[in-house]
Amino acid sequence: MSDAERTPDGRHVVVGGRRWRASDPELPESVRQRLVDLLMEARRGVASALRAGDAEAEERARANVRHAKEGLGERGTPWWEMPVEERRHRWERALRDLGAE
Template sequence: MSSERRAERTPDGRYVVIDGRRWRATDPLLPEDVAARLRSELMSARRAVGQALRARDAAAERAARDRVHAAKVALGERGTPWWEQSEDERRARWEAGPG
């Protein structure tokens, strides 16, 4: 059995559905190199959350979770929905992101 998840976009393109659950999609206006950098930061931050949990280090966990949040906002997956932002606001969001 494959553990690969299949993501389908909703007809409006704003969300992906994974295992029956709807999640906000990454901003499609993001240049691929920026999106790749932000996804890399997101994965690094998620690994740091796990390390902090295993170490039972609350301060490190908080810092790692803040990094996760910052990457998700920069990707357009949290915060003001990307479809409600102008192109300039969207660009400012990802340029202010981590990394």
């Protein structure tokens, strides 16, 4: 989403006319990229589980999507409402939950 338009306050990106919460700008680039990679892997897992009709695999994959999105700051408490230290703990927890520590 690097070429997506940002709202004036920088808190959201606009894609196709729809507003989405932007990733936490305090994320180190290496952490952000790792979380994005894990998010894409989890989304592929959801699609694969849906094709296979595997409800348990789908549930696990959706949980991984949630962990990655929370780590990126795109879900949960908005990053702009949290101190930087709490945000760091959140992305570290997401990486742990995703087994990518």
